[in-house]
Amino acid sequence: MNNHRTSSVETYQNFCTEDLRDSYVLDYLFTAGELQLTYTDLDRAIVGSAVPTDSALPLPAGDQLRADFFCQRRELGVINLGAAGTITVDGTSYPMANRECLYIGRGSQEVSFASDDASSPAQFYLLSYPAHADYPTTHAKIEDANKLELGSQADANERHLYQYIHENGIRSCQLVMGFTVLQNGSVWNTMPPHTHDRRSEVYCYFDIAEGHQVAHFMGEPQETRVLWMQEKHVALSPSWSIHCGAGTNSYAFVWGMGGENQRFDDMDGFPITELR
Numbered sequence: 001m002n003n004h005r006t007s008s009v010e011t012y013q014n015f016c017t018e019d020l021r022d023s024y025v026l027d028y029l030f031t032a033g034e035l036q037l038t039y040t041d042l043d044r045a046i047v048g049s050a051v052p053t054d055s056a057l058p059l060p061a062g063d064q065l066r067a068d069f070f071c072q073r074r075e076l077g078v079i080n081l082g083a084a085g086t087i088t089v090d091g092t093s094y095p096m097a098n099r100e101c102l103y104i105g106r107g108s109q110e111v112s113f114a115s116d117d118a119s120s121p122a123q124f125y126l127l128s129y130p131a132h133a134d135y136p137t138t139h140a141k142i143e144d145a146n147k148l149e150l151g152s153q154a155d156a157n158e159r160h161l162y163q164y165i166h167e168n169g170i171r172s173c174q175l176v177m178g179f180t181v182l183q184n185g186s187v188w189n190t191m192p193p194h195t196h197d198r199r200s201e202v203y204c205y206f207d208i209a210e211g212h213q214v215a216h217f218m219g220e221p222q223e224t225r226v227l228w229m230q231e232k233h234v235a236l237s238p239s240w241s242i243h244c245g246a247g248t249n250s251y252a253f254v255w256g257m258g259g260e261n262q263r264f265d266d267m268d269g270f271p272i273t274e275l276r
C-alpha cells in the first residue's frame with residue numbers, strides 16, 4: 001500500500017504543474033493483474049483498484065493498517081468500471097456487472113476480486129474509510145441507485161447522478177458514493193461548484209472518449225488550479241477545495257466522500273462569477 005500526502009492550503013498556491021499533480025492526482029491505478037491501494041491523508045481514505053486477470057486478487061490488510069484483515073476497522077465501497085466480474089466476501093459471491101456497486105461492511109474478513117473473462121477484465125474501483133459500526137455487505141445494480149437528473153443542455157452540464165451509498169440508500173458509517181454521467185454534448189460537472197467543510201471527496205474519471213481529457217478544477221474558489229485528467233485518473237479534494245471539471249467530450253466519474261457527516265446537500269456553493 002502506498003502512502004500519499006496532499007499539500008496544505010497555503011502550499012498548493014505556489015506549486016508548478018508537476019507538484020500539483022503529485023499532491024492531488026493518482027494516475028497509476030488500474031494496472032492489469034494487480035490490486036493497488038493508496039492510503040491518503042484525506043479523512044484516511046484508501047483509494048485503490050483491482051483488475052483481476054488469470055487469477056482472483058485477494059484484498060490484503062496491508063502493513064500500515066496494523067489490522068488482521070482490511071475491513072477489521074474499515075468499510076469499503078466498490079464500483080466496477082470494467083467488464084463483468086465477481087467479488088467474494090466471506091464465501092458469498094456477488095456478480096458485478098459494469099457500473100454496479102458493492103458495499104463491504106466492517107468485519108468482513110476475506111474479500112477477493114475476479115474477472116469473468118481474463119482477456120476482458122473487470123476493473124474494480126475501491127474507496128474505503130474507517131468505520132465504527134457493522135453495516136451489511138450490500139450489492140446494488142444501476143436500477144437500485146437513487147437517480148438525480150441535474151443541469152441543462154443550455155448550460156452544457158446536463159448529467160445523471162446515481163447515488164448508491166448514502167443516507168437513504170445503502171447504509172454506511174461515513175462513506176457516501178455513486179457516479180455521475182455527463183449527457184451527450186454536456187461537459188461541465190459540479191458547476192456551479194461547492195466545497196463541503198465536513199467532508200473530503202475523491203473523483204475517479206472514466207469512460208473518457210479516446211483522444212479527450214477532462215480539465216478538473218481544484219483549490220479555494222478564489223485561487224483555482226487545473227488538473228488535466230485522463231481515463232481512470234483520480235483527483236483528491238481536501239475539504240477546502242472546490243472540485244468540478246469540464247471535459248473536451250462527455251464522460252463519467254465516480255465520486256466518493258468521507259468525513260463528519262453524510263448529508264449530500266451539506267455544501268457551500270459558490271457563484272460562478274466569483275471564481276478566480
Ligand SMILES: O=C[C@H](O)[C@@H](O)CC(=O)C(=O)O
Nearest residue numbers: 159161180189190191201255
Ligand atoms: O458532493 C457531491 C459531489 O461533488 C458530486 O456528487 C457532484 C456531482 O457528481 C455533480 O454535480 O455532477
Ligand SMILES: [Zn+2]
Nearest residue numbers: 194196201243
Ligand atoms: Zn462535492
